[in-house]
Amino acid sequence: MNHPLSDLTAYLNGALDPERRAEVERHLEGCAPCRTERERLAWASSAIDALPAPPPPSPQFEARFYARLAAIEQPAPRGWLASIRWRYLAPLGAAAAFTAVFVVLWASHGRRQAEMAAQLELLENYELVASVGSVDGPEDVAVVAHLDELREGRP
Amino acid sequence: MAPDPDAALMVAFQGGDASAFRTLFEKYAPAMVSFCHRFVRDHARAEELAQDVFLKLHAAARRYEPSARFKTYLYRIAANHCLNEVRRGKHQPVREQPHPDAPGAADPDAHAGSLPTPEEVSQGAALGRAVEVFLERLPANQRAALVLCRFEGLSYEEIAAVLDTSVSAVKSLIHRATVAATAALAPFSPAEGKQALR
Numbered sequence: 001m002n003h004p005l006s007d008l009t010a011y012l013n014g015a016l017d018p019e020r021r022a023e024v025e026r027h028l029e030g031c032a033p034c035r036t037e038r039e040r041l042a043w044a045s046s047a048i049d050a051l052p053a054p055p056p057p058s059p060q061f062e063a064r065f066y067a068r069l070a071a072i073e074q075p076a077p078r079g080w081l082a083s084i085r086w087r088y089l090a091p092l093g094a095a096a097a098f099t100a101v102f103v104v105l106w107a108s109h110g111r112r113q114a115e116m117a118a119q120l121e122l123l124e125n126y127e128l129v130a131s132v133g134s135v136d137g138p139e140d141v142a143v144v145a146h147l148d149e150l151r152e153g154r155p
Numbered sequence: 156m157a158p159d160p161d162a163a164l165m166v167a168f169q170g171g172d173a174s175a176f177r178t179l180f181e182k183y184a185p186a187m188v189s190f191c192h193r194f195v196r197d198h199a200r201a202e203e204l205a206q207d208v209f210l211k212l213h214a215a216a217r218r219y220e221p222s223a224r225f226k227t228y229l230y231r232i233a234a235n236h237c238l239n240e241v242r243r244g245k246h247q248p249v250r251e252q253p254h255p256d257a258p259g260a261a262d263p264d265a266h267a268g269s270l271p272t273p274e275e276v277s278q279g280a281a282l283g284r285a286v287e288v289f290l291e292r293l294p295a296n297q298r299a300a301l302v303l304c305r306f307e308g309l310s311y312e313e314i315a316a317v318l319d320t321s322v323s324a325v326k327s328l329i330h331r332a333t334v335a336a337t338a339a340l341a342p343f344s345p346a347e348g349k350q351a352l353r
Binding site for chain 1 (some may be wrong): 180182184185188189192193198201202205206209210213245279282283287290297303304305306310311326327329330333334337340343344345346
């Protein structure tokens with residue numbers, strides 16, 4: 001005989017389907033140990049049910065809840081630094097920094113190009129004067145350095 | 156599924172009707188405080204937990220879908236919150252003082268010993284205390300299932316939805332909890348108490 005012990009609590013709680021409930025009832029009619037177990041489970045359940053209900057919510061319960069809700073919905077004012085929307089500002093800042101670096105590098109490159117052009121021009125002057133074999137002293141070097149000005153007819 | 160007026164209120168709240176949320180709050184606040192109290196047995200903490208449940212409900216409104224009964228949805232939030240509270244061990248249950256008019260409240264020894272005296276048994280206060288201690292010691296999932304069944308009146312199907320488990324698992328949880336109650340409360344049973352207390 002299979003005792004339906006594991007179904008007895010569900011039987012008492014009205015949680016068995018009609019077919020299973022009928023089977024358990026038929027078994028209980030002929031099984032004294034199962035009837036005893038059913039009574040023990042029924043008594044324990046009624047003892048639990050008899051536990052006094054907890055006190056109702058206090059009069060301040062609702063007001064406290066809505067105060068907590070308001071605190072969540074309206075957070076405290078933030079400082080100016082915290083109020084900056086970094087999510088939008090960060091990419092702009094990065095772009096500005098990139099542009100600044102690019103401008104500095106470009107200007108530096110232009111300056112180096114101009115210096116190199118001046119050096120080349122000076123070298124050409126030296127080559128020109130050296131080709132006629134007339135660079136002998138410091139005075140000649142000064143003339144070579146200012147050969148362009150002389151070419152353009154400046155004093 | 157029959158029309159659920161509470162689910163309709165929740166949908167109305169989704170649409171911006173703040174009074175719908177207030178109606179739900181007023182309707183379910185006592186049940187939520189009572190449910191949370193069964194887990195922590197400290198009324199102030201139970202009220203905080205119940206408020207947490209409504210704050211979660213408020214925050215989850217945008218994601219709410221009326222696919223199940225609102226009551227089941229709310230108890231699922233509450234059960235998860237209370238089970239987390241118990242599992243984290245954040246709360247140590249306190250022995251609340253009974254109401255001055257409650258039976259046995261004037262007895263200074265009523266809360267002192269581990270086993271009640273026969274006089275307490277006759278008053279019934281000790282049985283209530285034993286039930287509270289029994290519930291406190293139950294595994295958390297058995298306690299949740301038993302509380303939802305015995306105190307909140309949910310069906311096995313509703314409890315399964317709340318605890319996100321099967322009906323057969325709920326049947327097993329409640330049966331094991333009830334069998335444990337027969338053992339824990341045996342000293343108070345009319346059939347066995349005489350022997351146990353002798």
